[in-house]
Amino acid sequence: xxxxxxxxxxxxxxxxxxxxxxxxxxxxxxxxxxxxxxxxxxxxxxxxxxxxxxxxxxxxxxxxxxxxxxxxxxxxxxxxxxxxxxxxxxxxxxxxxxxxxxxxxxxxxxxxxxxxxxxxxxxxxxxxxxxxxxxxxxxxxxxxxxxxxxxxxxxxxxxxxxxxxxxxxxxxxxxxxxxxxxxxxxxxxxxxxxxxxxxxxxxxxxxxxxxxxxxxxxxxxxxxxxxxxxxxxxxxxxxxxxxxxxxxxxxxxxxxxxxxxxxxxxxxxxxxxxxxxxxxxxxxxxxxxxxxxxxxxxxxxxxxxxxxxxxxxxxxxxxxxxxxxxxxxxxxxxxxxxxxxxxxxxxxxxxxxxxxxxxxxxxxxxxxxxxxxxxxxxxxxxxxxxxxxxxxxxxxxxxxxxxxxxxxxxxxxxxxxxxxxxxxxxxxxxxxxxxxxxxxxxxxxxxxxxxxxxxxxxxxxxxxxxxxxxxxxxxxxxxxxxxxxxxxx
Amino acid sequence: xxxxxxxxxxxxxxxxxxxxxxxxxxxxxxxxxxxxxxxxxxxxxxxxxxxxxxxxxxxxxxxxxxxxxxxxxxxxxxxxxxxxxxxxxxxxxxxxxxxxxxxxxxxxxxxxxxxxxxxxxxxxxxxxxxxxxxxxxxxxxxxxxxxxxxxxxxxxxxxxxxxxxxxxxxxxxxxxxxxxxxxxxxxxxxxxxxxxxxxxxxxxxxxxxxxxxxxxxxxxxxxxxxxxxxxxxxxxxxxxxxxxxxxxxxxxxxxxxxxxxxxxxxxxxxxxxxxxxxxxxxxxxxxxxxxxxxxxxxxxxxxxxxxxxxxxxxxxxxxxxxxxxxxxxxxxxxxxxxxxxxxxxxxxxxxxxxxxxxxxxxxxxxxxxxxxxxxxxxxxxxxxxxxxxxxxxxxxxxxxxxxxxxxxxxxxxxxxxxxxxxxxxxxxxxxxxxxxxxxxxxxxxxxxxxxxxxxxxxxxxxxx
Numbered sequence: 001x002x003x004x005x006x007x008x009x010x011x012x013x014x015x016x017x018x019x020x021x022x023x024x025x026x027x028x029x030x031x032x033x034x035x036x037x038x039x040x041x042x043x044x045x046x047x048x049x050x051x052x053x054x055x056x057x058x059x060x061x062x063x064x065x066x067x068x069x070x071x072x073x074x075x076x077x078x079x080x081x082x083x084x085x086x087x088x089x090x091x092x093x094x095x096x097x098x099x100x101x102x103x104x105x106x107x108x109x110x111x112x113x114x115x116x117x118x119x120x121x122x123x124x125x126x127x128x129x130x131x132x133x134x135x136x137x138x139x140x141x142x143x144x145x146x147x148x149x150x151x152x153x154x155x156x157x158x159x160x161x162x163x164x165x166x167x168x169x170x171x172x173x174x175x176x177x178x179x180x181x182x183x184x185x186x187x188x189x190x191x192x193x194x195x196x197x198x199x200x201x202x203x204x205x206x207x208x209x210x211x212x213x214x215x216x217x218x219x220x221x222x223x224x225x226x227x228x229x230x231x232x233x234x235x236x237x238x239x240x241x242x243x244x245x246x247x248x249x250x251x252x253x254x255x256x257x258x259x260x261x262x263x264x265x266x267x268x269x270x271x272x273x274x275x276x277x278x279x280x281x282x283x284x285x286x287x288x289x290x291x292x293x294x295x296x297x298x299x300x301x302x303x304x305x306x307x308x309x310x311x312x313x314x315x316x317x318x319x320x321x322x323x324x325x326x327x328x329x330x331x332x333x334x335x336x337x338x339x340x341x342x343x344x345x346x347x348x349x350x351x352x353x354x355x356x357x358x359x360x361x362x363x364x365x366x367x368x369x370x371x372x373x374x375x376x377x378x379x380x381x382x383x384x385x386x387x388x389x390x391x392x393x394x395x396x397x398x399x400x401x402x403x404x405x406x407x408x409x410x411x412x413x414x415x416x417x418x419x420x421x422x423x424x425x426x427x428x429x430x431x432x433x434x435x436x437x438x439x440x441x442x443x444x445x446x447x448x449x450x451x452x453x454x455x456x457x458x459x460x461x462x463x464x465x466x467x468x469x470x471x472x473x474x475x476x477x478x479x480x481x482x483x484x485x486x487x488x489x
Numbered sequence: 490x491x492x493x494x495x496x497x498x499x500x501x502x503x504x505x506x507x508x509x510x511x512x513x514x515x516x517x518x519x520x521x522x523x524x525x526x527x528x529x530x531x532x533x534x535x536x537x538x539x540x541x542x543x544x545x546x547x548x549x550x551x552x553x554x555x556x557x558x559x560x561x562x563x564x565x566x567x568x569x570x571x572x573x574x575x576x577x578x579x580x581x582x583x584x585x586x587x588x589x590x591x592x593x594x595x596x597x598x599x600x601x602x603x604x605x606x607x608x609x610x611x612x613x614x615x616x617x618x619x620x621x622x623x624x625x626x627x628x629x630x631x632x633x634x635x636x637x638x639x640x641x642x643x644x645x646x647x648x649x650x651x652x653x654x655x656x657x658x659x660x661x662x663x664x665x666x667x668x669x670x671x672x673x674x675x676x677x678x679x680x681x682x683x684x685x686x687x688x689x690x691x692x693x694x695x696x697x698x699x700x701x702x703x704x705x706x707x708x709x710x711x712x713x714x715x716x717x718x719x720x721x722x723x724x725x726x727x728x729x730x731x732x733x734x735x736x737x738x739x740x741x742x743x744x745x746x747x748x749x750x751x752x753x754x755x756x757x758x759x760x761x762x763x764x765x766x767x768x769x770x771x772x773x774x775x776x777x778x779x780x781x782x783x784x785x786x787x788x789x790x791x792x793x794x795x796x797x798x799x800x801x802x803x804x805x806x807x808x809x810x811x812x813x814x815x816x817x818x819x820x821x822x823x824x825x826x827x828x829x830x831x832x833x834x835x836x837x838x839x840x841x842x843x844x845x846x847x848x849x850x851x852x853x854x855x856x857x858x859x860x861x862x863x864x865x866x867x868x869x870x871x872x873x874x875x876x877x878x879x880x881x882x883x884x885x886x887x888x889x890x891x892x893x894x895x896x897x898x899x900x901x902x903x904x905x906x907x908x909x910x911x912x913x914x915x916x917x918x919x920x921x922x923x924x925x926x927x928x929x930x931x932x933x934x935x936x937x938x939x940x941x942x943x944x945x946x947x948x949x950x951x952x953x
Contacts, residue, residue, distance in 0.1 A: 085550045117545050124538060131561040136604060137546045138553030155549050159892075162559075416892065420901075425600030426882055430902040432930055435893040460934045 008447040009474035010388030010395070010482040016267045017226065017392040018274045018307075032273055033309040036252060036334050081106075090155040091172060091212055094119060095189065096148060101197045102172075102208055108198070118153050122146055134162045145169040149189035150176070159412060161419050164222060168215055171278065174306040175211050178282050179204050182310035210289035215281075217411060218262070222418050223387045223449070224277050225394040226284075229263035230370065233479040235361045239353060240266045240487040246348035248489045250341060252334045254314060256489075257283060260327035261366050264393075264483060271488045276307035277392045287318065287328050294320055298346070300339040303332070317342035321350050325359045326366065372400040376473065378466055382438065384452040385414060386474055388482065395474060395481045403453075410453070417442040417451050432460065441467060494584040496602060496654045499563060500524060500577075503625075503641060504536050506543070507573040508634075520574075520625075520634070521641040523649060539567065539577055557604045564602045570615045574625050578611045580654070603884045609661045610652060616716045618644050623773040623780060651724065658873075658880040659887060659920070663852045665859030666711075666718045669703035675831045679705050682824050686795075689816060692803040694783060695774075697796040700828050702726070709798065711857050713774045717796070725787065726794065729754045751790025751818050757810050766805045774798070786810070788817055793825045847921065847940050848875050850883065854916040863922065875922040879909050883920045886911040890918070900933055910937050919945065 084106050092111075093102035098119030100108035108115070122144060125132040135142040143165040145152040152169040160168075177185060180200060188195050215221040231239075243256045243266065254273055258265040262284060269275060286303065293299050298319035305314060317331040317339060329349065331342045353359055373381040376397065383403060387394040403410040421428050421444045431442040439454040441463055452470065454463055478484065501523040509517030515533045522532050546555040558565040561582070568576045583598040622628060622644065628637040671679070683696045683706055695708035702722050707714045755770055757763035773780045782801030787794060795817065799805070852859045863880070865872040873880065886899055886909070893899065896914040903909065908923040910933065921937055928936075 085548070090549070114548065117541070121541065121545065124541075125560050130563060133559040133561060133599075135542060135546060135555060135559070136557045137549075137551035137555040140546065140549050140551035142546065142549075157551075416889075420885075420889075423600070423885070425598065426878055426885065427904050428882075428901045429904060429906075430930070431899060432901075432934075433893065433897065433899040435897040437894070461931050464930060 008388070009386065009471060009478045010393055010484070011390050011447055012482075012484040012486070014486040015391040016269070016275070016483055016486045017280065018276045019390050019392050032254075033312045033314075033334055036254065036270070036273070088157045089212075089216075090153075091169070091208075092118060092153040092155075093172060093176070093208075094151050094153075095193070095195070095197060096146075096151060097193045099194060099196055101150070101176075101201070102205060104209065104212060118144075119151060122151050141165065143169065145173070147173050149186060158216075160415060163422075163424070164415055164419060167222065168212070171211055171215055171221070171281070172208055174278065175208055175282060175285070176201065176204070177306040177310055178304045179207070181304045181312055182306065183312065207285060207289055211282075211285045214285055214288065217407065219385050219394065219396060219411065219414055220277070220281060220284075222415055223385065223394050225387050225392045226264050226277055226280055227262070227394055227396065228481065228483045229260055229265050229362070229365050230477075230480050231265065231361055231365055233484065235358055236266055236483060237485060237487075238356050239358050239362075240268055240485065242349050242352040242356065242358065243268050244487060244489055245352060246345045247331070250333070250338070250345060252338075253331060253342075253489065254334060255330070255332040257330040257332070258321075258327055259284065259287065259330075260362060262288065265327055265362065266483060266487070268487045268489060273308075275305070279305040279307045282306075283316075283330060286316075287330070290318075293318055293328070294326070298339075298343055302336070305332075315339075317346065319343075319346055321353070321362075322359070325353075325363055327362050370396070370398045373397045373470075374400055378470060378473075380455045380458050380462070381466055381470065382453045382455065383410060384450065384470065386470075387449040389446070389448055391482060391484070393482050413438070413440060413453060414451050418449075421449070432463070439463065443467070491588070492586040494581070494586070496583050497581045498523070498649065498652070498654065499579040499581045500527065500535065501579070501645070501649060502532065502536065503574065503576050503645075504539075505573050505625075506540055506575060517634075520638055521645055523645065535577075539565075539575060543567075543575075556608060559599065561597055561599075564599075564604075564607070566604070566608055566611050568608070568611045568615060570612070570619075571624055571626050576611060576615055578607070578614075580607060601881075603881060603888075605888055606657050606659070606661050606884055607654075609664065610654070610657055613661070613664060613716075613719065614645070614648060614652070617648060617720065619775070620713075620716050620720065620772050621770060623782070627780075658877075659850065659884045660859070660861065660864065662884060662887060663857070663859050664715045664719060665852055666714060666857045667703045667860065668856070668858050669700050669705050669828075669832075671705060671828065671831060675827050676705070678824050678827055682820055683708070685820070686797070686813075686816065690799075690813075692800045692809075693797055694781075694800055695798040697798075699794040699796075700825070700832075701792045705828070709774055715857055717772075721787075721794065721796070725754070729789065751788055751793075751814075751821055753786060753810060753814070754789050754794075755785060755787045756805070757807060760807075760811055760814055763807060763810075766807055766810060769805055771801065772798070786813070788813070788821070790818065790821045791825045792829070793821060795821065846874070847944065848923075849919065849921040849940065849944065851920075851945065852918045854918070875924075876905075876907075878903065878905075879907065879922045882909045883911065886920070887918070900930065900937075902930075908933050912937075912941075 087105045089104070091102070091104040092115065094100055094115045096119070098116050100112055100115040102108065103111055122132050126146070131146060132144045134144065139157050141156050141160070141162065143154045143156070143162050145166055150173060152172055154165040154169055156165055188197070188200070220226055239258065243258070247253050247256055247268070254270045255275055256268040257280070264280070267275065282305070287293065290299070298317060301316050301318065302313035303316045304310065304312065314332045314334060315336050319329055321327045321329055329346055331345065333342065373383060382400055383397060385394055385396050399407060399410070417431060417440055420431055421442055429444055431440070433440045434456060436456060438456050439458050441452040441454065443450045450467070450471070452467060454466070474481065502519065503521040504518040505520060506518065509515045515537070516529050518536055519532055542558060543555055554569055555567050557567065564580045564582055566578045566580070570576060580602060583601045585596045585598060587594050587596065618641070622640050625637060628640060679698055683698060686696055687693050696706070697704065697708060697714070697717065698706040699721065704714070704718065709717065752758060752760070755768065757765070757767045769784045769786055772783050772785045774783060784799040784801065784803065784805055786797040786799060788797065797813070846862055848863050850859065850861045850863055863873050863875050865874065882901065882903065889899070890897070890913050893913060898910070898912045900908065900910045908925070908928065910921040910923065912919040919941070921940060923933060923936060925932065925936065
């Protein structure tokens with residue numbers, strides 16, 4: 001079958017993002033900050049000891065008086081708490097010493113005993129030089145991630161597999177890192193094993209909460225890719241050049257990112273430096289979960305991109321373009337005191353975009369939902385995901401019945417297929433599955449991944465025919481659907 | 490050079506969580522523990538960990554109790570056959586040690602252990618025990634914990650040696666039975682023989698009739714038959730065929746008569762010389778939630794095996810066995826001859842190259858029947874016509890069956906370019922491995938359709 005399809009929709013020589021394998025190991029982190037600073041002779045000193053943006057109080061390590069030492073927190077009586085037990089996914093974060101840091105549902109203090117049990121399990125297995133990975137009990141899956149200095153646990157009834165839950169835990173870990181930097185996180189626990197990290201993360205729960213919801217319903221996460229806002233390539237190019245024009249003289253500006261409606265519009269980067277999709281997901285998460293950004297002129301915040309460099313902060317200038325254009329611009333730099341310079345640059349960008357009539361196409365694309373597969377002429381295709389591997393970008397049509405009302409079921413279908421293709425020990429190239437509800441075609445090639453959900457009774461020859469046509473359809477529109485140029489400052 | 494360490498049983502233990510609640514009495518929980526050399530302290534610690542895990546998981550109200558725990562190096566499987574009784578098996582994850590530039594690195598092959606396959610092995614161990622000793626609780630009611638410990642020791646010390654871990658696959662999941670289909674006439678003859686036996690002796694409750702390793706008639710419940718079949722095929726018959734082969738000098742003295750003459754293989758194996766009835770195993774058959782004790786007398790003649798389930802309260806005498814032998818022997822040899830003749834007519838057109846045989850496994854959940862052209866024998870050896878990976882993919886697929894619902898199919902292409910197809914409908918499952926070069930999805934689905942028509946005529950699959 002591969003022989004009759006030579007198109008590789010969305011492929012390009014140079015990518016704006018680092019190509020990603022969706023479930024790859026996240027441990028690898030590059031160190032870019034030092035390099036940038038030394039190359040550009042940055043005037044700024046070390047950023048590592050920067051105070052945290054979500055908590056402006058400078059912490060004093062000495063004053064930590066543990067809440068439960070005060071001794072008055074009663075245990076949660078879970079026997080009566082059916083609401084708590086019936087949640088379909090719990091996420092817990094604790095320190096290696098068993099101190100509660102985060103619980104998705106319920107109050108961590110009241111669950112302190114449970115955190116204690118989890119820590120005991122992990123350390124018990126650790127004592128025999130082994131690592132606890134997962135526990136399986138009927139519909140409930142427990143996944144443990146021991147990522148020093150933290151322990152992360154997922155308890156899920158969603159049918160997701162170990163790898164997918166591990167991926168989600170990794171995102172939570174990265175989210176915490178993005179607020180503190182890994183260096184700081186390690187230092188804190190080196191100095192005080194019993195430290196209550198919640199004091200530093202105050203306000204950060206919101207980001208984690210949102211990240212969890214976000215990562216559960218967006219294909220971007222398990223695909224390890226981002227979706228672009230459809231725009232004519234000429235418009236996208238002129239937006240990019242507007243940004244380059246306004247910023248190319250600003251020293252140490254690493255990335256400029258424009259996004260809207262959870263879609264990437266453009267990404268301009270410093271030569272040699274690339275952004276990893278998982279870092280970009282954290283940026284999307286930051287923008288999405290901060291409603292207040294819309295009402296303030298701009299926001300200036302330290303933000304660590306764990307895959308880019310987990311050791312230190314970048315500084316993000318975050319603002320919406322204009323009242324009449326709800327696209328969000330992020331300018332990321334290594335300099336901690338250039339907020340004003342960047343505000344100025346932003347103004348220039350907006351003016352330029354307005355002059356070149358770029359705001360209307362953006363607004364128009366934001367307001368226009370993507371076509372459904374059926375409307376695009378694929379009668380028996382209900383929905384699909386196309387991911388171009390080399391650019392880490394994907395495209396999906398609008399939801400159509402029967403999934404408009406059960407999006408989560410569709411996502412589950414995709415997650416399952418994705419997992420089957422990428423099974424660690426027994427990876428597959430192609431899957432065609434048929435149940436009473438739908439027929440699913442999943443295909444992993446060197447260039448792309450494709451997941452198509454068909455009507456359940458489709459004939460196989462017919463399905464193959466649709467797949468070929470679909471790939472050609474995407475190819476024809478690749479200029480619009482994908483960000484094919486990789487502009488640099 | 491790469492070095493592979495296979496899957497092994499690290500430990501296997503049985504405990505009752507309601508025992509030894511007092512401090513310093515935890516050892517009372519232990520009912521069986523393998524390996525024997527392990528200190529009581531470690532045994533207690535391991536049991537404590539299991540109890541902790543059970544409690545922890547129950548906090549989240551799972552749909553069923555905890556079934557497995559994965560660590561980097563170990564896999565622990567749990568089975569609670571009766572209230573408060575836990576059977577735990579810990580397996581070491583297969584390990585590949587790679588040596589590169591004189592630096593060795595370990596890679597644990599976690600995905601090589603499929604939970605569903607090894608869970609089946611664990612529960613099978615219990616059901617086998619129960620076949621011979623009844624429920625654990627029963628022993629406690631009629632005896633005491635020490636008697637139970639003794640029985641478990643006797644049984645599992647021997648049983649664990651027979652467990653074959655490294656070649657376990659989807660067949661373990663089924664615990665299926667191979668049947669021999671006969672024409673009406675021949676089947677009726679078997680039936681007549683069975684009925685004659687049953688009606689001649691009030692003490693005979695049930696009879697099961699096998700030819701080679703295939704069941705022709707079984708009077709016991711399918712779930713009992715499942716365990717019984719494993720016992721016969723996996724343990725009793727192989728051991729016996731070996732002694733039959735070793736006694737090769739006998740036929741020379743009386744060439745035909747001895748060969749044709751059947752004999753008991755449990756009980757008095759040599760009736761002429763026997764002074765006692767010998768050992769006749771007791772088995773417990775469970776049906777309708779209650780269990781009945783039986784004596785199991787197994788009679789073998791040529792390729793036929795007749796299992797006679799005699800009421801547990803019957804006083805077994807040598808006379809009884811002699812009478813039975815008189816009754817069975819002449820009739821059985823006739824029936825067997827007819828079956829053999831029927832079978833010889835049915836032999837498939839000879840197949841020359843191994844590649845042309847379609848490779849498939851079929852299983853029917855209703856009568857537990859299975860058929861496999863992938864496994865060349867019943868012994869779980871390396872003898873299979875397709876790669877281990879394709880068998881693993883089948884077990885992966887089976888795990889996904891729930892998702893596909895009551896009827897579904899899946900066709901997958903592996904990285905090595907072979908195809909595995911699974912179909913599931915109407916309580917039947919069908920898995921096929923195809924190694925057609927340069928095939929595509931359309932070709933494969935056509936081939937599968939052809940195969941279904943040829944091999945499974947009359948079996949209803951949804952007409953996709």
